[in-house]
Amino acid sequence: MSLPESMSRIVVVGTKSRMEEAIEAFYSVRVLHVIDHTSGADGMSIGTPLPTNPKASERLLKVRAMEKELGIGKDTETARVPVAEIKSQISSGTIESVEAEVLKVLDVKNDLNRRITEINIKKKSLEVLAALPVDLELYSGYKSLAVIAGSVEKDPSEALKAIADSEVFVSFKKKEGGVAAVFVRAEERDKAASILSEHGFVEIAVPEGKGPVPEVLVLTNESMADLNAKLESVSKEVEALQMKHKTFLRASDEELSIEIEKGEVPLRVAVGDHSYVMDAWVPTKKVEIVKTELESRLGNDVHVEFEETRGRNMHEEEEAEERFKKAPTKHNNGIIAQEFEHATSLVAVPKYQEIDPSVLIMLFLPLFFGFMIGDCGYAIPFIILGAYGLKVTHHKDWRAIATVLFFGGIWSFLFGFFFFGEALGMHFVGQFTGQWKPPLYMTWEGLLGVQMPEWFTGLLPHGHGVSKLEGTDVRMLLKLAVYIGLIHLMIGYVCGYLNVKRQHNNKHAFFEKGGWILSFTGMVVLCYALTQWMISGVPLDGLTLYLLVIGIVLLGIGTAVNFKTEGAKAIIELPGLLGTILSYARLAAIGMSKAGMAMAFNYIVLIKLMGITAEAGGAVEWPAIYMIIPCLLFLAFLHLVVWTLGILSGGLHALRLQFVELMTKFFVGGGTRYEPLRIKRVKTILTKTEVEKEV
Amino acid sequence: MAFEGEASELGIAAIGAGLAVGLTGIGAGMGEKDVGAAAVGAMTEDRSIFGTAMIFMVIPETIVIFGLVVAIIILFVL
Structure with missing residues (x-):
C-alpha cells in the first residue's frame, strides 16, 4: 500500500543581493514546496516583489488587453517560441510597438462602430418621420414656435384641435400605430405635450438635415453601407493583426506570467537587511540533490540546512511549530495508479500520514466496472474509447474517465469472454448443440449457425458460461x-x-x-x-x-x-x-439488469421483428435482406442505449463502492497538496542547455 | 378470483418483484431529491466538495439496489 512520499524540511539561507538568481535556481530544481513565512516570526518580515515586477505586470496587462481585443484565447493554436527569443523581444519593447500598431487599427474600428451606432439611431428616426410630408429642415430653426415629433399609439389629431394656431401632421394606421409632428406656439408646448402623452407618445430627436425625409433616408443608407464596408476592411486588418501577433502575444503572456510568479517569491520568504531565509519541504530523496545544485549555482551565497525528515507518527506533527505542522502530500504512485489520483482527490487530498487509496481504486474500480458490464460486445467499444481518450485528452477529469473505461473495458472483456461467455447480451454457446437453452434461447451459435470448438466450451463454466438470468447462476x-x-x-x-x-x-x-x-x-x-x-x-x-x-x-x-x-x-x-x-x-444486480435489458432487446428485434426461429441443432432461417438491415440498425441503437446506461450505472456504482464502502473504512483526508516551485511552459520553450540546467 | 396454477404464481411473483423495485425506487428518489438539491447548491459554492457531495448523494440510492436484489431473488432464486 503506498504512502505519500516521505518529506524533509530544509532551510535555505542566502544573500539578499543574489536573490533574483536564487529564485531562478529554486525554480530550476522543481521540488521546493515553500512554507510561507509569517511576518514577525524570527524578527524578520516578508520580502517585497522583485523590482522588475511592476513593469512586467504593466506589460502583462497590455498583452491581456490586446489578446481580448483581438480574440486570442487559451485555445488559440500558436507555435512555441524559444524563451530567450521572447525575453529579448519583451525587453526590446516589442510589446509597446505591437500595442501601438494594434491600438491604431482598433481606434479606427471603434470610431467606425461609434459612427455606425449614431447613424443607426438617425436612420430609425428618419424611418418614423418618413410617413409625414414635412421636409427635414422645417422641423427646426424657429424662435416662437415649438416642434414636437414622435410616435403615437392612438390617433391624437382630434384632441389636438383644442390648441389654437397649431399645425398638426399625423400619419396613423390602426394596427401599427403612427407618427405625429405638432407645430405650436412656444407657450403652448406643455399643453400639446400633455395631450400627446395621453396618446402613447414617445418623442424622437429629429436629426439635422435638409430636404424631404425619404431622400435623406436614402443618403443615410448610402453612408451606412459605406461605413459598413470600411468596418469590414478594418475587421480584416484586425484579423490579420491577430494572425501576425498571436504567437508573440500568447508567448509573452506566458513568459510575463512566469516572470511575475517568480517575482512574487520574496513575499513568501523571510527577508532581512542583507539576507533571506526560506523554509521548504522537499521529497527526502531529493534533499542532497537540491543542496548540491543550489550550492553549485550560488556558491558561498547560499546555505542549505537539513532540518528534519517528517515521520508518519502524529506526535511529530503535533509537536512541530504551527507553520511546520503539516507536511505536504505528494502522491507516490506508479504510472497507472497516477491516473486514479484524481478520483482520490475528488474526495480529499490524503493526509501525509495515511495510505493513499489511489492504488486500491486502481485495482478495484475497473474490476467492479468490468464485473458489472461482463460482456465482450460492450467491452470492445469501451476499450477503444478509453484508449482513444487516454491518447488525446490531457484534462484530468476526462483522463480519469478514459482510464476507467480502458481498464474497465479490459476486465469486462475478460469476464465476458471467460466467465459469462456472452457478447451483446447473447451467450456464445448453446442451442445449436442442443445441450443448453438459455432464457429466450438466442445465442451466437444458434444465430450464426456455427458450432464453437470444444476447447472453447471447455474454458467456460458449465461449458456455456455463467448465465445472469437463470436461477442457480x-x-x-x-x-x-x-x-x-x-x-x-x-x-x-x-x-x-x-x-x-x-x-x-x-x-x-x-x-x-x-x-x-x-x-x-x-x-x-x-x-x-x-x-x-x-x-x-x-x-x-x-x-x-x-x-x-x-x-x-x-x-x-x-x-x-x-x-x-x-x-x-x-x-x-x-x-x-x-x-x-x-x-x-449491486455488483450482481446491475450486471443482471443490464443483461436483462440486452436480452429483452435481442428478443424483440431478432425473434419478434425478424421472426428468427431456430430449432436445436437446425440452421437459422434469416428473413429477406431488406428486413435484416433496418432491424439490425434498430438493434444497434438499442444496444447503444444499454451501453450508455452501462457507463453511467456501472461507472458510478463502481466508484461509489470505492468512495462510500471502502474509503470510509480508513481514509480521512485533509492533507495539503504538494505544490513545488515549478513552471509549466505551454507556449514557450527552453533551449536544450537551459533544460539541462534543471534538475 | 382464485390464484391457482403455475401461471398465476409467476404473475404474483412478478407483481411482487415490480413492487420491490418500484416502491424502493420512489423511496430512493424522494431521499435523493433533497440530498441532490442541497449537494448541487453546495457545489456551486465550492467545486472541491464533489466527492463528499457524491457520497451523500448515493446513500439513499442503496435502498433501490436492495429493492432490485429482492426483485431478482423473487424472480430467479425463490
Missing part, C-alpha cells in the same frame, strides 16, 4: 458479489488499522479499528452460520454451531471494544455493517 452471482465485497471491506478495515498503527501505536489501532475488524468478522461468520441453518437447512450442530458461537463471541468482543471508544454509536452502527456487506449485491 443468479444465486451464485449474488454470493460471489458479496464475497468480493467481504474481501474489499476487509482490505479497507486492515488499511484503517495500519493507518492508526502508523500514526499512533498498536494499542490505539486496536481500540479504534481492531474492534471493527472483530465485529465485522463476527458479523460475517454469524450471518454465514445463520444462512446455513435457516435457509440452506443445515442442522445446527457440528461446524455450523461452532461458527454460530464464534460469530456471536467475535461480534460481542468487537462491539465491547467499540463501545469503549465510541460509546452508543458502536451499537447503532451494527446493522450498518450488514447493510454495507449487502450493498455489494
